Amino acid sequence: MKTHSNEREISIRANQLTKQYGDFIAANAISFEVYQGEIFGFLGANGAGKTTAMRMLCGLSTPSSGSATIAGFDVYKQTEQIKENIGYMSQKFSLYEDLTVLENIRFYGGIYGLSRNELKEKSAALIDRLGLQGEAHKLVASLPLGWKQKLAFSVAVLHQPRIVFLDEPTGGVDPVTRRQFWDLIYQAAEQGVTIFVTTHYMDEAEYCNRISIMVDGRIAALDTPHNLKQQFQVGSMDEVFYHLAREAKRIES
Amino acid sequence: MRTILFLLQKEFRQIFRNKSIIAIIMVMPVVQLIIMPLAADYEVKNINLAVVDHDHSPYSRQLISKITASGYFRLTDYSASFKEAMQYIESDKADLILEIPHGFEKNLIRENEQQLFIAVNAINGTKANLGGAYISQIIRAFNQDIRIELVQPGRINPLPVVEITSSNWFNPLMNYRVFMVPGILAILVTMVGGFLTALNIVREKEVGTIEQINVTPIKKHHFILGKLIPFWILGNVVFSIGLLVSWLIYGIVPIGSLGVLYSFIAVYLLAVMGFGLLVSTFCETQQQAMFIMFFFMMVFILMGGLFTPIESMPDWARGVAAFNPVSYLISVMRLVILKGSGYREILPHLGIIACFAVVLNAWAILNYKKTS
Amino acid sequence: MTQFTTFIKKEFYHVLRDRKTLLILFGMPVVQILIFGFALTNEVKNSKIVIVDEAKDEASTEIIGKIEASRYFEIEKVVANRQQIETAFKEGKVKAAILFPANFSKDLQHQNKAQVQIIADATDPNNATALTNYLSSIVQDYQSELNQPQAVPYRIIPETRMLYNPQLKGAHNFVPGVMAMVLMLVCVMMTAISIVKEKETGTMEVLLVSPFKPVLVILSKAIPYLILSLFNVASILLLSVFVLDLPINGSLLLLLAESTLFIITCLTLGIFISIKTESQQTAMLISLMGMLLPTMLFSGFMFPIENMPMPLQVISNIIPAKWYYIIVKAVMIKGLGFEAIWKETLILLGITLFLFAISLKSFKIRLA
16 A cells, blocks of 8 residues: 655645534534545544534535635635535445436536546446446446445546545445455545545555544544554554544434 | 536436336326316206105196206106105205195185295205206296286286397307316426426435535536426426327317417426425425425415316405416416417416516525535 | 334324424315315306496496496406407406497387397306306396386295205315315325335335234334324314314214224225335325325215216225215214215225225235
């Protein structure tokens, strides 16, 4: 796994970012920086505030206070530019089940402004890469879960965004398929795409360059997996997480 | 601009793959247009009459045969007593009872005046009204016959008489179907435009694909246009199918110009879709959307003058009708199809519906926020 | 048994938390009663007419005065020539026209005969008939006033009594129909959708593999709507009695019992639909198109069944709402007892049992 310590360009910068719903503070003054090309894992238990944080960064939700820039664009005033420069894959995979593989690819590609030729080339390349030649004209609904996930990710990076946000992308599939999925993530990172991924699978934390762990709306830890394990004198990310999260007050989301 | 094309492509693909929508668009117009006019006949005929004749005189018999000969009434029974006749009313076998008192003929000649007793099942007010009116008419005519027969000529000075000629315009055959069909076309267009639009958007919300759209650079108005245009086209298609069916089955051909009709429909669809859009911004689930849309559609249709005239409604209801887009559509449908009204006559309606379209869509767009 | 109550509680939470739907569920009967009770009527009132007065003399003025005074009519305008009638009709502003030719009074005086022309917009035939009748009677009133001094011999005077509904209020006809419609809507549609939704989201499978009998699962979905519907029946009855002045002439208990039977019929129908469909959208469409529309049409409360062609009359027999409507009319409005409606009750019972049997069968087939 490459380290990107010589690329100091900052992809995402968050400063005291807060989201409050009435009395409830979902995300409490979180601050961090993500470097271009980095695979940044955003961990935490359910209800810790991961999804809230990510939605703010995507421009889906306006922060209550604090500041952030995504790909250099301000999160309050430049949401449209942010959207043009990011990719997104939600928990529900966001592909249209009643459209075919090819139709989904062409749709999202077209939305992000790819020209007709680019679309043709890229969709063919994508289908080849994923080995979906036989399924290109089948409805997405007929694909097994693992393939849907891989397809959704590929569609999310089709327009070569600077950053791609993945919200719990690997739920419900076997370890082999998960490994294949992460291969795709590595490939994208090698091309210079910043990957911001939320997950509660602690083994996936090992795949990231750096991770942050959210507990009760705050960032309780932020470092490479290696350093964190040393810091807590434990052998796995599971145990790191257990140390931090058992003090947590909020469980259910 | 390209985004809209992509959106439209996706929408149309999804629509044509959705069997239930296809079913609605093809089947519903036909079914509604065939069944509803057949069923929805307010004409009052075949009123069941129970007669209690205590007189059994030539006059009473003449009266009864005159009544049955009119065609409005069907003689259910000759009952021996009022009580017996009431049983027929209670079991819905008779709608009306005519009781002719004992000595009817004799007393009429001797005392110059005689009464007849009529009891009407008034649960259905219209039926009762018309039934009562018909039988009164026949009795009056019968009365006149007797008078002419009994009174010696010359004894009465000629009375000034106002002769009334009446004619029925636009529907001389008094065919109820003619009345119903334009209204049903209005319902069809409204349902396709309003319902399907609302359901479609809420479905994307429920499934989650709307969130994906929110993250992309697709602008608000592009997205909405991408939703409006396909259903706008569908609305026109349904209307055309409806017109075709009306012509094939009922021989109803619009007297007015098709251009006028389609222009109005074009604007109306925008208004009703705007409403569907608006509702969709308030709902999270399809169940909610459907239920709310159904509620409003029902109110709009009932109070739009489809079955009962708006003029007969109390003031508050007529106020509501002014804000009800469907009432304008029903009115224009009837005006153009049945009376041949043109642009000049329906301009006020068109203007108001255009306002609705602008206001509703603007409101919906404002509501539809990508960020919360 | 406690497990069953747990299920029912959960279902109640689902229903009660969906505020928007709840609002409509309870609000709808109220609104319908208001609309049907107060707004919808075929009675002729405030009808706009146009008068063509080519005579402008004593007689025409007097008749016009009578028309103005009548609550049936509103004079939209008085014009001088007949060409303008057509435009007035085409603008949709008037529903009838009455024409007085020139020399109207003079003809009456010297020739004892004058003509008046009534033109009605027959796009609504019943309305046209009514308007023509009312206008004619106003004219005839005037005529008999002219004839006052002479007594008319041999008068037959009909005395008419309106049974059950002396004031000819529409409520008597509509309220039973509204009850049928609302119950049908809530019980069939909501139950069907609620069950199908669990199928769609996959939670149904979870319930089916649990130790609970599937029958209990389904029943637990139906019960909240049963209770809700009883509330609706109560609210409709309360509204009818206190707002519409429509008393319950028969036994309240019998009415509630029959309503419960009808509710169960509709719930069973909803369950059957839910077993047969896979998506919420389909369930909705079937409930709406397949159930509500026929109920409205064939129950007999909006349109008289006896006017329909024979095949449609036959179809109306399988619509449960038709029988319920008859029962409610008989008990609530005519004040009759069980002896009058035992046949209809039996039919409803039969339909329910039939639906229950085929639901059970379909359900077992799915599981097998």
